[in-house]
Amino acid sequence: MKNQLKVSVGQCSDKGRKESNQDFHGFYRPNEPQLSSKGIAFAMADGISSSQVSHIASETAVKSFLDDYFCTSEAWSVKNSAHRVITATNSWLHSQTRQDQLHYDKDKGYVCTLSALVIKSTTAYLFHVGDTRIYKLHDNALEQLTKDHRLWVSQDKSYLSRALGIEQELELDHLSLPLKTGDIFIMATDGVYEHVDAQFIINTLQQKPDSLDEAAKVILNQAYEQGSQDNLTIQIIRIDDLPLLNSTEIQQQIDELPFPDILQARENFDGYTILREVHATSRSHIYLALDEETNTHVILKTPSIDLRSDPAYLERFLMEEWIARRISSAHVLKAGLPTRKRNYLYTVTEFVDGQTLAQWLIDNPKPDLETVRSIIEQVAKGLRALHRMEILHQDLKPDNIMIDNTGTVKIIDFGSARVAGVVEATVTIEQNDILGTALYTAPEYFLGEAGSQRSDLYSLAVITYHMISREFPYDTQVSKSRTIAAQRRLTYNSVLNEEREIPAWVDETLKKALHPNPYKRYESLSEFLFDLRQPNKAFLNKTRPPIMDRNPVVFWQSISLILSIIIAALLIR
Known part of the structure; x- marks a missing residue:
């Protein structure tokens, strides 16, 4: 196809x-419309040799970038999308190191370098942390586009000053530059570039212009023969064709997409037929629509007219679809990748x-305990899928949980969700905003704290409590308690x-899960679910009657034995 981005790739x-x-690399070239809207992505990571788990870090970094970048909203710029994905990955790697038994030694944690290249339209976008390099070949010379984040303490000893997974906060280098047909980019780890000179690379590419894979292998073998003691990885990217942009074909900038008007039933909108409005609030307008391309029903959500000038609101609005694309769970709402512009x-x-x-609770005002357990366990599965990706839902409530016609329970609405590493990097969002619904919101949010997985567990426990009793554990007092003293x-x-026939141990389970202090709640969802099905040992020991009531004969025999021992000891003395 003419006027389409085309590249040739060689790698080894x-x-x-x-x-x-411990190196890992890859690239992904999508089909249209994502080829135009997101471009082609390349990534390379190098794990640190002192860590036995750094290969996991490098593989995770590359796969997460290539997967999650293409899940981001088409309304986000390349820079915005890449930053969000990489900072989220950094936060996940850092949390894995913190949970590991070697978390006090950063040289043994989930740490790696990362260099990523996105080629979109007629521009190349570079993102970099660590010492994996990106070069550009032009004018018969190699230009290093990245800076090594390495601190030298002596002529022979150095260490990474910046890398993924080292710190909670990430400082990421980025660069954008225009492209022209024939440009060549080279990505390489230090095992290659420290042992192969630039002229050898240039000569090899000139000798093998039609076989970049073979050229990559020749360069790799040269590094090995020159004594490289490290892993060896190289990628070669050549720009073969670029989109032709003229006055009638200028690609529309997706970050300037217009807002849709209020949609009406039977209206044709962007390849969809609007069937009816499902819900309208101050936050969004939701419609049931028929996808004319696939002939399937979908849900369209458009931004609130009143909040379209609020950058923080738009950030959260666009975040919803990204989260839904990232999570793979039968109990979390799905969002597919776009098939058209x-x-x-x-x-x-x-x-x-x-x-x-x-709505289900209106039809079933007094569900039995087993039905409650079944629904809550399915919600918990969805929550676990979110938590594994370091995502907090933050607005779990009955309105944000769907039960389909097969009985499958799904978590929906991620407008208040928090992705680790992303919110911290986004200045437009106030971290102290209470985005959830007060009756289901954990007490720590009202203290201005950031919240944790135990905060989502609290909301799940409130839902459980409400399903059983139709009441709330603290009535409306939690939202009014804005100090630690008030919460106590x-x-x-x-x-x-x-x-109602509710076992006392179920009440104890809910009481613990709903403790105002998050550190006195259950540590995990699995513990809470386990105790919902059977009495906790601590509860059984607490409620067990004294031995005198259970077996008075044994009790008095024990007392007599103890007294006999005391008397014998006194007589001997």
Whole structure:
């Protein structure tokens, strides 16, 4: 196809003289419309040799970038998308190191370098941390485009000053530059570039212009023969064709997509037929639509008219679709990758044929305990999928839980979700905003704290409590308690009553999960779910009657034995 971005790629990687290969690399070229809207992405990572888990870090860094970059909103710029993905990955790697038994030694953690290249339209975008290099070949010379983040303490000794996974906060280098046909980029780890001179690389590329894979292998072998003791990885990218941009074909900048108007039933909109409005709030307009290309029902969400000038709101709005694309779980709402170009700013997710948990509770006001457990366990599976990706939902409530016609429970609406590493890097979002619904929001949010997975667990426990009793554990007092002292005065209302057969140990389970202090709640969702199904040992020991009531004969025999021993000891003395 004319006027389309085309590249040739050659790559090669080898463990070299080491026992294993801690390097990782890859690239992804999507089909249209993502080829135009997102471009082609390349990534290379190098794990640190002192760590036994750095190969996991490098593989995760590359795969996460190539997967998650193409899940980001088409309304985000390349820089915005890449920054969000890489900072989220950095946060995940850093958290893995913190949880590891060697977390006090950064040289043994989940640490790696990362260099990424995105080629979109007629521009190349570079993102870099560490000492994996990106070069550009022009005028018969190699220009190093990246800076090595390495601190030399002597002529022979150095260490990485910046890399993925070292710190919670990430300082990422980025660069953009125009492209022309024939440009060649080279990405290489230090095992290659420290042992092969620039002229050898240039000569090899001139000798093998039609076989970049073979050229990459020749360069790798040269590094090995020159005594490289490290892993060896190289990628060669040549720009073969660029989109032709003229006055009638200028590619529309997606970060300037217009907002859609209020949509009406039977209206044709961007390849969809609007069937009806599902819901309208101050935050968004939600429609049921028919995708004319696939003939399937989908949900379209358009930004609120009143909030379209609010950058923080738009950030959260666009984040929803990215989160839904990243998570793979039957219990989390799905959002597919776009199959055609969008002309307006909106999001598309799957249509769940069913009802919200709030609606279900109207139809089933007194569900039995086993039904409650079944629903809550499915919600927990969705939460675990989010938490594994370092995502907090932060607005878990019956309105944001769907039950489809098969009984499958799904978490929906990620407008308040928090992705680790992303919020910290986004100045437009106030971290102290309370985005959830007060009755289901964990107490720590009202203290201005950032929240944790235990905060989502609290919300899940409130839903459980409400399903059983139709009440709330602290009535409306949590939102009014904005100091630690006030939260200490909160009094838990027992879920037990004379009209329902609820075991006392279930009430104890809820009481612990709903403790105002997050550190006194359950540490994990699995513990909470386990205790919802059977009495906790601590509860059994607490409620076990004294031995005198259970077996008075044994009790008095024990007392007599103890007294006899005391008397014998006194007589001997």
